[in-house]
Amino acid sequence: MNAYQPNPAEHAFLLFDVLRAHERLAKLPAMAEHADTGLLTQVIAEAGKFVGEVIAPLNREGDEVGARWHDGQVTMPPGFRDAYQAFWQAGWPSLACATEHGGQGLPTVVEAVLHEMLNAANHGWTMAPGLLHGAYECLRHHGSAELQARYLEKLATGEWLATMCLTEPHAGSDLGLVRTKAAPLANGRYALSGTKIFISGGEHDLSDNIVHLVLARLPDAPPGPKGLSLFLVAKFDENGQRSAVFCERIEEKMGLHGSPTCVLRFDEAEASIVGEPGKGLNAMFVMMNAARLLVGLQGIGLLDAAWQKAHAYAQERRQMRAPGSASRSGEADLIGLHPAIQRILHTQRAWIDAGRVIAYRTALELDTQKHHPDGARREAAARWCSLVTPVLKSAWTEQAFSGASACLQVFGGHGYVREWGIEQHVRDARVAMIYEGTNEIQAIDLLVRKTLPDGGAALQALLADLGQDLRDPRAIDALAQLQHLVRDGLLPRTRQADAPDLPYRLADDFLRALALLLMAWAWDRIATAKRPEPHVQEAQNAFWRWVWPEFQLRQGILETTLADPLR
Template identity: 75%
Template structure:
């Protein structure tokens, strides 16, 4: 099957028409000069061209050949290094980095769309630059001036790649168990000793240097997460000497064969502290939060890639005539709105296949509205002159990021599996390429904080502590944005029901004397899913109100959302209510 290709008209419509990004950017002094719609289109057009022509064609071979380890060195699949060198030299990693750091100072939403396209085109390759933005933010905000002068511009440009070294064999989600040690050296550096696992891009030949950001413990540090500090250890020092950091092996994985997942051993490796002693998690979370948004976008991109394959196959695969169809051909806009026709015996016209395709399209399009809005809110939080508007942007990012990460990576895997179903038996063999999307997508539900942790973070850290004030404020703000329509009315009612359940039932239950302390943990996954569906309803209400003359392109997916996806909201709300009732 053909490799993924960006559908840039969809990107433009959601960014410029649904979200009206130029209006938002014009309010930000640092980005106002980039609010021109033609500029935004031009950047996306060039990004799509690079992704489609350079990165996407490497996906199949990257999966089949994979990264190769030998004697501590990792060789990437054919074409990967050349593509990466072209990528950073063209300035793509520096898209949203500050001009003073060697970046281009463009809006974060363009970077978000770029990485969504990259993930769709070649998830394994994209893992390498995927951590650059987080590493850049971490070094920019926490490193010393000396470290910034050496490393910041190299990371901003992408000339050097970076890793995030957190996990250890015994310490996965519970980072408080980290044992890697950092001993002071006479020259002000620290010698790091320990083993880190699951390190994406810990060793490779894509870039001339790799900057490792490592969580470790200083002597006499207290146990638990408060005893962790963050350190920077490069693969090569400024004098050209190689650090004593060894890649012991790479994991044999279910998917992502083009990305080396490394076991890294630090043998008294000299490095520098980043930020304050004992504040390592504070510095690292800057990197992790940036990564979580990008992982949510990965979910959207991976689902788009799977949908493209399934949609193309469904139009070409001819079997029995679709039920109720007596014509020789039918408009394909019943499936994807591009205005062509398909033969009457193409499986694209069968209700079972249309249901699969329309459901995934509903998730993709709504996810883009939510994901791109999150990127716009990041820029607003950073640059808006009004403090109240910055606070509202921070509220959006805090509440929506865990929802985007968890719900859309979950759908990427299950939706890709549904797209495989469109191929029947052909989907289960490697020839058609759809099975790779299923394998590659699965890990996104696990890394950067498992989806269960995202749900706990949402409910127990973001919703309950302030009495659900932030949540109710967000929902009220979103309700105001909706026009008058049946879809908007339905969405407002759902927002009110979720807010009412939270304020009148969940909060009193958790605060009651003798309440079971684990109740919110039982409910967290259903709560996140319910909020995801409300956000999708908001997104589709916005799309429906904007589509106008292009309604035909979007109507099938919109109908698919309300028919096949939205009923889940009632189920999740019922499960939440049942969870408060004693068994």
């Protein structure tokens, strides 16, 4: 009951039968050799085997024992280091990295499937390699030749792990308040001084080195975010000497006990600059955007793990006879036959399957953005990723928490005790709504930064793209409603000066409405593929019956707020 088990066939169905991933990849010259369903299916199956046999069994003990701090050093839970060493030596971190850096050059979507499985199996353990690909891409695009020569292969293969050091005690979401200082040194490097908090994996014993990417401010830098630069300092420098980076403590948290959340002090730690001075956020956003997609996948994976436990329990737990069950049935008292339990379980499956379609499409678009020979197609892919990533991060992490709580309800009182393992998912899932930009910030990013500045052009192009695939009249009508609301309500109303905070009032409901429309698109696509498993049809029915009505609710809230922002 406590160990999640991947089901590679479910991922393969959505990738190949629904999204036709192999056909999309065949159009990309750099990926054409990998557009082989047999190859990709085999990789996903092997990933599922590794995750199920090596990573999932460590989840319970990782939560109960947790990471331990002593005198500046962190010891990870039993089995974590051995599992990580097996992980990187088997080549799993390098799936989507370039071959010239020690990677395998496989499609990004394969890495996405792997990370969904990993987070479902053991969220705490997976926090360690979760930033690897983002750090790799950051250095690949912004690092000097010297930094790339020293660190790229180590990060691509996962031999060394990485952190993202942004937050300070006084500077959370507002990075313009960062105070960590970078003083130039005579050798062309910099001395970093300051304290960073909430640093996932800032200190541990999983890998032989840790590469810290740190936002800091040069002496002549202007205030605010434009004054920030990005620096790299490793736990051990090129001479094998310990850098002046100290872990002062790890946080005692609600969940994620297997992941050390560190307070790091940089005491004139010698560092190298990454990219140009004053453009640290530009370099860091490469890493942050990759992390946000992975956090969306965390939500999907955690929800799937909770659903697996609740579904298995509902097939075994016997209580009163289910309404309408035949008296001759020996299984009529299984709680899985009760409508209330079926509603909980089918609703979570509706979110899981739709979320996978949207997330896997986003991963495919990332490769399209990089490799497609047609500029217009690359632009469309970039548009999809820009607009859909904050929706994935926000909506599916929120559902991971609320859905895991609903799955706990299936267990009744047993769910509230540790024996069954479901309460850990509720605790672990909560933080995903906060880190990598809170869900409220994701909504502001979507509406205020990505929709309004271009007059809604990018959003309307995305909606038109979705409309080409829609067949269900409910989804088609909803698409037209949202297009009309943006064109004739949201855009003209937010240009008026009497309510400057209006976009911020609309942002959360706007994101949620778009999330539901994307789900409708996903289920429309799933409906075009044939599959015998009954739970797919049950989840589809659950979406239209219990999830979809929220779209009209959000649409109504948006219209009411636009008409009278102060009401």
